[in-house]
Amino acid sequence: MASVYLVAAEPSGDLLASEIIEAIREKAPGTEIHGIGGEHMTEAGIRSPIDTSELSVLGLIEGLKIYKRVIELADQAADDIVRADPDVVGLVDSWGYTLRVAQRVRERAPHIRLVKVVGPQVWATRPGRAQTLAQTVDHLVCIHAFEAPFYEPFDLPVTVMGNPALSRGHIGDRSRGREALGIGADAPMLLVLPGSRRGEIEQVAPVLVEAARRVKSEVPYSRIVMHPSANVRSQFFEAFPDITQWASVSPPKADRYDIMASADYALACSGTVTSELALQSTPFLVGYHTGCITWALARFLLFKPTHITLLNIAADDTQVVPEFVQTKFKAGPIADTAIGMLNNIEARETQIATQRKALSRMGESQLPSAEIAADVLLSSA
Numbered sequence: 075m076a077s078v079y080l081v082a083a084e085p086s087g088d089l090l091a092s093e094i095i096e097a098i099r100e101k102a103p104g105t106e107i108h109g110i111g112g113e114h115m116t117e118a119g120i121r122s123p124i125d126t127s128e129l130s131v132l133g134l135i136e137g138l139k140i141y142k143r144v145i146e147l148a149d150q151a152a153d154d155i156v157r158a159d160p161d162v163v164g165l166v167d168s169w170g171y172t173l174r175v176a177q178r179v180r181e182r183a184p185h186i187r188l189v190k191v192v193g194p195q196v197w198a199t200r201p202g203r204a205q206t207l208a209q210t211v212d213h214l215v216c217i218h219a220f221e222a223p224f225y226e227p228f229d230l231p232v233t234v235m236g237n238p239a240l241s242r243g244h245i246g247d248r249s250r251g252r253e254a255l256g257i258g259a260d261a262p263m264l265l266v267l268p269g270s271r272r273g274e275i276e277q278v279a280p281v282l283v284e285a286a287r288r289v290k291s292e293v294p295y296s297r298i299v300m301h302p303s304a305n306v307r308s309q310f311f312e313a314f315p316d317i318t319q320w321a322s323v324s325p326p327k328a329d330r331y332d333i334m335a336s337a338d339y340a341l342a343c344s345g346t347v348t349s350e351l352a353l354q355s356t357p358f359l360v361g362y363h364t365g366c367i368t369w370a371l372a373r374f375l376l377f378k379p380t381h382i383t384l385l386n387i388a389a390d391d392t393q394v395v396p397e398f399v400q401t402k403f404k405a406g407p408i409a410d411t412a413i414g415m416l417n418n419i420e421a422r423e424t425q426i427a428t429q430r431k432a433l434s435r436m437g438e439s440q441l442p443s444a445e446i447a448a449d450v451l452l453s454s455a
Contacts, residue, residue: 076162080110081165082110088166101445112126129171148175148178155179155186163186163188176210177210189212191235208229214230216234234446236446240353242442244331247329250336254333257299263296264340266283267301269303273364289409293417301334338422348395358395362382383397385432386432
């Protein structure tokens with residue numbers, strides 16, 4: 075009987091890992107599965123021996139502050155993996171943490187096969203990471219076909235799984251979403267997606283929320299809906315205790331794609347959610363802010379593209395979706411853009427059309443990403 079161990083440290087990786095678990099169970103029901111992750115893996119029946127929620131931080135400096143803890147948790151993870159002695163370990167997303175876990179497992183139990191699921195953004199930041207990864211793991215399951223050539227010089231086997239956000243996403247129902255929210259069919263609706271990390275609730279959410287408040291003030295008949303990720307929902311309410319006085323918060327059990335599809339426009343924190351919004355044909359803008367030192371290093375030394383949103387990068391690094399990043403991340407301009415879009419259906423339809431074109435360039439696989447990743451793990455076991 076094959077044995078698989080999955081490691082995930084952030085919400086997006088936790089979700090993908092849970093989907094991989096379900097795919098493995100369908101393909102090979104007798105497989106023994108262990109793992110480290112969050113609520114999604116827990117829902118999939120995997121009890122994590124350690125809590126990695128504190129690793130979901132924002133920015134380089136913030137990451138350095140918890141570096142000692144990262145090492146401690148990597149050691150704990152490696153200890154549990156070696157104890158479980160699986161045939162293969164799937165290291166899902168979270169480059170810094172999972173790399174350290176992989177290095178420790180390789181040193182302590184070299185017979186265990188290691189598969190990285192979602193590689194580092196070598197095409198956007200440091201291509202040298204390709205060699206580091208190739209020296210550490212046995213196989214890479216990446217998102218984009220254009221990543222593969224970076225690993226060819228190092229003979230690392232690469233499988234392309236496509237974008238998980240696209241392969242998992244179903245098309246939401248606008249009417250059902252509005253019914254869940256108690257919003258009429260014709261009311262202008264602005265959706266705010268404030269982030270999935272603790273640091274994003276601290277650094278990004280306040281500006282997006284203030285921008286939405288300004289929209290409500292200027293367009294009183296509009297409906298404002300907040301949709302915080304489940305893992306930071308309590309933190310969001312603590313940060314904005316009076317939010318329900320002028321805005322709605324999506325019900326915890328509401329279908330996220332129905333909620334996205336129900337919006338006329340959205341303010342989104344940069345991340346996977348941007349691809350999900352595009353899939354729902356919902357026009358949106360992106361906002362983001364991180365520490366000054368982190369930003370300076372990323373912009374001038376590490377990050378190659380002009381834009382940060384994958385949809386824009388896929389469109390030859392052009393602006394399909396408006397970006398308000400760092401010094402441009404201000405509530406006033408964001409609110410003005412949102413008001414203009416809510417009042418202009420033609421502009422919204424134009425952005426939706428360009429989003430679809432960019433989205434078509436990102437859909438590189440006909441099979442669900444989790445199935446492809448599961449196949450690689452099972453073949454490596």
